[in-house]
Amino acid sequence: MTELTNRQYFLASRPVGEPTPDNVACRDVPLAPPGEGEVTIRNLYISLDPAIRGWMSDAPNYIEPITLGDAVRSSVIGRVVASNSPDFAVGDVAMVMGGWEQYTTVPAGMLNKLDENAGIPLSLFLGVLGPTGLTAYFGLLEVGQPKAGETVLVSAAAGAVGSIVGQIAKMQGCRVVGMAGSEDKCRWLTEDLGFDAAINYRTCGDYRAAISEACPDGVDVYFDNVGGEILDAALACLNRYARVAVCGWISTYNESELPPLANLWQLVARSVTIRGFVILDYLDRFPEGIAQLAEWVMAGKLQFREDVVDGLDNVLPTFLRLFDGSNSGKLVIRIPE
Ligand SMILES: NC(=O)c1ccc[n+]([C@@H]2O[C@H](COP(=O)([O-])OP(=O)(O)OC[C@H]3O[C@@H](n4cnc5c(N)ncnc54)[C@H](OP(=O)(O)O)[C@@H]3O)[C@@H](O)[C@H]2O)c1
Structure with missing residues (x-):
């Protein structure tokens, strides 16, 4: 050698x-x-x-x-x-x-x-059968705690993690809204993956107004992949006892300073639970997660x-x-x- x-x-x-x-x-x-x-x-x-x-x-x-x-x-x-x-x-x-x-x-x-x-x-x-699928699975189910009938909002929704989050949320009986950066991606979410609505955040204008319109009953679970202004807008649209699963803040990774969150007070006003997580928190449950994800993929319930x-x-x-x-x-x- x-x-x-x-x-x-x-x-x-x-x-x-x-x-x-x-x-x-x-x-x-x-x-x-x-x-x-x-x-x-x-x-x-x-x-x-x-x-x-x-x-x-x-x-x-x-x-x-x-x-x-x-x-x-x-x-x-x-x-x-x-x-x-x-x-x-x-x-x-x-x-x-x-x-x-x-x-x-x-x-x-x-x-x-x-x-x-x-x-x-x-x-x-x-x-889908590795770290990204597991992040979606444990992040949504354990941190987001979605219940049937609730509204789940997910950002970077057409990405590796976000696309799996939305599909698992649909399987839980939730109304699912995704945010993504192109018309093609939004079409994929609604036409192929079964999302109820999609917001093109690059063209929608005011994020808060767009989220309110797409989530007329408010947001019960926000799965946050991007942070920044989209997180801030989502905070303003949360229902009482909503959960925010903070998975990643990709909009900030190349920035030297974090943008301010003007709507953080909504955590108090709406009794919201916000929790960050990393997939390594669930290391001992990986076999369970992979088995479930593989079953869904083989049954055609999970596209990627x-x-x-x-x-x-x-x-x-x-x-x-x-x-x-x-x-x-x-x-x-x-x-x-
Ligand atoms: N906590 C954990 O253990 C864990 C594990 C894995 C991943 N993550 C996090 O999950 C998130 C998604 O990761 P991924 O691997 O699935 O990547 P991905 O979503 O497949 O790719 C990243 C996507 O982020 C979107 N994006 C990039 N810059 C953005 C911005 N400034 N504002 C809004 N959206 C932006 C882009 O989609 P658009 O075209 O829609 O803009 C891009 O395609 C990241 O924040 C990552 O750090 C966390």
Whole structure:
């Protein structure tokens, strides 16, 4: 293996605003053989998630920032090419928190083996049957606590997490309204996924008026994927005892300052529960979540979109698509074998 090189996209400096090639640089390094108990995988899929932008900063977060000089951290799926562990053989496929790189070497205990002969496309384990599906499942059901007949509002609704949230909320008997950034995305929500209404937040004008119109009975659960002005407008439309599940604030990830929330007082005025969460809070219940999501997918009750881009060298420009909304569903880099 010593003749192999590992192409890596590493954090050269911490971005201010959108990450640039100065912040995320490329290098080819010799690939060392795995140490005692370690395994090297050749990455096949790299998951691109908004949270990675947060890990590039040194602001306090739910996991440590990426160390300067390290490959950018990402969930990956890869095939074992060298193993120094009895638990993994060359040819096995596994998922792990790896990096924007061609090869990832980790202690065997960190890898989750996947069965590539189960008839499930591997990339789904990064999306609907992985962290994004689980975020929607636990975030909506445990934090949002929707009840039949209630109105659920979800932002970034056509995205990887939001599209699953809305469909699960429909299965709970809720009225579901999604906010998304294009007519195409809004049509997909209402015509294909069964959302009751969709708001194109780029063209709707006043957010609060648009939410009120689409939710005439008020909002009982707001699943917040974006933060900022949309969160503030949603706060003004909540019903008494509403729940706000704070999943992510993608509208702020490239900003240096958080915008003010003028309507925060509505938490008091309407006795609202607002709760942030990360999917790692539910780590011990992942098997339950994956089993339920897989059952729904196989029964045709849960639709999903994947946006798969070939080539490790496209990783940074592809990552930036999360922030201009040009991704269509779960964004993944594929490095064909
Ligand atoms: N708490 C957790 O454990 C957890 C886990 C996974 C994800 N998340 C969070 O969930 C959210 C969605 O993540 P995802 O992986 O499913 O990504 P995604 O929704 O597939 O992609 C991001 C989408 O966000 C929308 N967006 C980008 N900038 C925006 C802005 N300024 N204002 C409004 N919308 C904007 C865009 O859609 P439009 O075209 O509609 O603008 C874009 O397509 C993110 O906030 C992420 O951090 C949290």
